[in-house]
Amino acid sequence: MTNKTSRRAFLRGAAAVGAGAATVGAAAAQTPDPLITKVQPWASELGDGVDAVRYGLPIEFEGDVVRRNVEWLTADTISSINFTPIHALDGTITPQGCAFERHHSGAIELRKEDYRLMINGLVDRPLVFTYADLERFPRENHVYFCECAANTGMEWAGAQLNGAQFTHGMIHNMEYTGVSLRTLLEEAGLDTAGDLSAKWVFVEGADASSNGRSIPMDKALDDVLVAFKANGEALRKEHGYPVRLVVPGWEGNMWIKWIRRIEVMDGPVESREETSKYTDTLADGVSRKWTWAMDAKSVVTSPSPQSPIKHGKGPLVITGLAWTGNGAITRVDVSKDGGKTWETARLAKPGEKMAMTRFYLDTDWDGSEMLLQSRAMDDTGYVQPTKAQLREVRGLNSIYHNNCIQTWLVRENGEAENVEVS
Amino acid sequence: TPVLAEKFGLGRVALPEEIAAWDQEVRPDGTGLPVGSGDAIDGEEIFADKCASCHGDFAEGIDNWPKLAGGADTLDHEDPLKTVGSYWPYLSTTFDYVKRSMPFGAAGTLTDDEVYAITAYILYSNDMIEDDFVLSNETFFDVDMPNAAGFIVDDRATTEYPQWSGEPCMENCKTDVKITMRALVLDVTPNQTAAEPAAEAKV
Numbered sequence: 224m225t226n227k228t229s230r231r232a233f234l235r236g237a238a239a240v241g242a243g244a245a246t247v248g249a250a251a252a253q254t255p256d257p258l259i260t261k262v263q264p265w266a267s268e269l270g271d272g273v274d275a276v277r278y279g280l281p282i283e284f285e286g287d288v289v290r291r292n293v294e295w296l297t298a299d300t301i302s303s304i305n306f307t308p309i310h311a312l313d314g315t316i317t318p319q320g321c322a323f324e325r326h327h328s329g330a331i332e333l334r335k336e337d338y339r340l341m342i343n344g345l346v347d348r349p350l351v352f353t354y355a356d357l358e359r360f361p362r363e364n365h366v367y368f369c370e371c372a373a374n375t376g377m378e379w380a381g382a383q384l385n386g387a388q389f390t391h392g393m394i395h396n397m398e399y400t401g402v403s404l405r406t407l408l409e410e411a412g413l414d415t416a417g418d419l420s421a422k423w424v425f426v427e428g429a430d431a432s433s434n435g436r437s438i439p440m441d442k443a444l445d446d447v448l449v450a451f452k453a454n455g456e457a458l459r460k461e462h463g464y465p466v467r468l469v470v471p472g473w474e475g476n477m478w479i480k481w482i483r484r485i486e487v488m489d490g491p492v493e494s495r496e497e498t499s500k501y502t503d504t505l506a507d508g509v510s511r512k513w514t515w516a517m518d519a520k521s522v523v524t525s526p527s528p529q530s531p532i533k534h535g536k537g538p539l540v541i542t543g544l545a546w547t548g549n550g551a552i553t554r555v556d557v558s559k560d561g562g563k564t565w566e567t568a569r570l571a572k573p574g575e576k577m578a579m580t581r582f583y584l585d586t587d588w589d590g591s592e593m594l595l596q597s598r599a600m601d602d603t604g605y606v607q608p609t610k611a612q613l614r615e616v617r618g619l620n621s622i623y624h625n626n627c628i629q630t631w632l633v634r635e636n637g638e639a640e641n642v643e644v645s
Numbered sequence: 646t647p648v649l650a651e652k653f654g655l656g657r658v659a660l661p662e663e664i665a666a667w668d669q670e671v672r673p674d675g676t677g678l679p680v681g682s683g684d685a686i687d688g689e690e691i692f693a694d695k696c697a698s699c700h701g702d703f704a705e706g707i708d709n710w711p712k713l714a715g716g717a718d719t720l721d722h723e724d725p726l727k728t729v730g731s732y733w734p735y736l737s738t739t740f741d742y743v744k745r746s747m748p749f750g751a752a753g754t755l756t757d758d759e760v761y762a763i764t765a766y767i768l769y770s771n772d773m774i775e776d777d778f779v780l781s782n783e784t785f786f787d788v789d790m791p792n793a794a795g796f797i798v799d800d801r802a803t804t805e806y807p808q809w810s811g812e813p814c815m816e817n818c819k820t821d822v823k824i825t826m827r828a829l830v831l832d833v834t835p836n837q838t839a840a841e842p843a844a845e846a847k848v
Binding site for chain 2 (some may be wrong): 291292293294295297298301302327328341342343344348349350351352353356359360381382383384385386389409410411412425427431432433435483484486488490492493494495498499502504506507508509510511512513514515516518528556560561562563564565594598600603604605606607608612616619620632640641642643644645
């Protein structure tokens, strides 16, 4: 630790003492706050020049706002998952640098110059595009969430992981720029395919896992994007640089990264990722396949186990995220008593289709224990179910698509824990 | 609806060699299967050399690596074991996935005959074929997949959405609320920094 940091730490300590004296409402301070009365180094000395950092990272004090891995979940870190720190974020746009990753054979490095996209199968002319070709098609911009089908999957059997990052962090929400898949398919020509209602596209990545998935043609021609920018800049390597598929509202596995080939077909491939994986086993042993849409879901991100209440009683902002793959969020209710009574939260903005919505409940906390829950509703009228309701239909073994209501126990000391309630 | 094709004249026509190089997938009806063959005896040797370090000598899986064999009739159990034998509906998927994506870290290095032999060994390990059965593009559909009928198309629109729609309860929704399960009892969350609540709350 440098001297400078130690001195700052000392001053922060002094400030904490000052603040401690003023915990009861807006009571008068007993002693003047040296952060105000003393000239601080940052108010006197010089900061960094504009040439110090050509592409910046967050300030060091935000060092805990990072992706995290849970070692025991997978056999290794290559075909694995990490988690977005949603407990520490606000608004809806996920910073790309801490947006979760899910790979099946690692994050590959693919230069734009080496990039090729093929369209083949039941098309009039099979085509090969370079990256430069893709940038010459008309572009669209849309904000969408990408949620892993397995998000919250570890929680089927009970309350396991202690933090919203771990229970709900296989998700990110970005503004994408790209070309509609429809435009590319029409460039290859679909007359050969005939009746499109029964046709499919099979999409695969350039990585070793390939991650091939079958998508019905009506979705392919509706809102699927072949994206090359996210949140204004090129995709990150780990998110599919230079080009990925964006499949609004549908499970993250279908958002093929490093996309290299799109084949128009007269049926689904039934690839590994839609038979062995991403199929949902019910209690009787029969499994659902093609469970593409991610249903309405929400979670309180703060307070939560990684974001405890540290300020004592009084004004408290309860906040969280809601999303639905079936349309737009219309309402989020919050309960402080484990679902006995509900209050309707305030949406920061009207819900947008297949994008994250931020909600707030501005409340006055009396310091008593809470069982915090949130319950999302979407414009189809669907209401986010409890885990008990989900289990009643599906049993315990479906692994994917757990969109249950989450409960945080918030204790009198402000600490929070992941629990299940009756 | 007819597709209005506005052409931009971008891209170029893919050559047959290029399509052949990338269009490798094998479909449930056998489309895409290359000519070739292999049996479980050859497969055992290849498997021992290229697969067993993760998947075990008998395809039973090592540590957290996937188990490829076993689990027959466990799908309705509390902890089902899902393998090629107990779960996978189509044999085409096994051939396709092994050929394109295995071995992990050296994908695409197996010959077609090797993939047939490995697939045969996985079937043998699942007691689905005799050891003298030669798997080939000709005999591919002589193998019955036990869980072929075990899948239904997403039915949430009828089994879930109607009952979870409409105006929800706002007041007096429950009389009693009890905590039935706690994550801190399991204590499987990774430790973060000492100052963070996951570590602090663990008393």
